Amino acid sequence: MPSIGLFGGSFDPVHHGHLIVAQVAAEALKLDELRFVPAREQPFKRGLHGASPADRAVMLELAVAGSPGLSVERIELERPGPSYTVDTLESLREREPGAAFTLLLGADAAAELEAWHRARDVPGLARIVVFGRPGTPLPASALISGAIEVPAIDISATEIRRRARAGAPVRYWVPDAVAEYMARHRLYLDPE
Secondary structure (H helix, E strand, O other), X not given: OOEEXXXXXXXXXXXXXXXXXXXXXXXXXOOOEEEEEEOXXXXXXXXXXXXXXXXXHHHHHHHHOOOOOEEEOOHHHHOOOOOOHHHHHHHHHHHOOOOEEEEEEEHHHHOOHHHOOOHXXXXXXXXXXXXXXXXXXXXXXXXXXXXXXXXXXXXXXXXXXXXXXXXXXXXXXXXXXXXXXHHHOOOOOOOO
């Protein structure tokens, strides 16, 4: 039975903090594979995405290219938003009935877990593991199966978008291929 980690989010844009968390989580949880799951439209961020779902998915694919065990799962992009985790997990279970799924959540997202659409159904579809973020305590919830420690890397997509709008370099904040894609497609230049 393959053990598959699912790391969802806006990834607007993906940055080195996301990639480090993914690598550490895959190692700590002994996952066979870790998939980034870009949301078409996160319910708590409706209308606030800076780049299109397609652009965010391409940036993720550029970021994980050549990284064994890391991939991009486009299932949420194949249906209209908003993207509810429970719907994604049900679809993946139907498509891959033999897989054991682990849902990775940052402490900030996990703090909102109880307010999610059909939150009580999520643990029956995937083990929920939380990772700490700088300055955010780990929430307590009966829905959470466990927690892992990841390096405290305080890079935010909000700051990357601000830097891009201001014409400041984003090199070292994001993988080079992502920075090149952002520049080529003139992403994040409009005010939010």
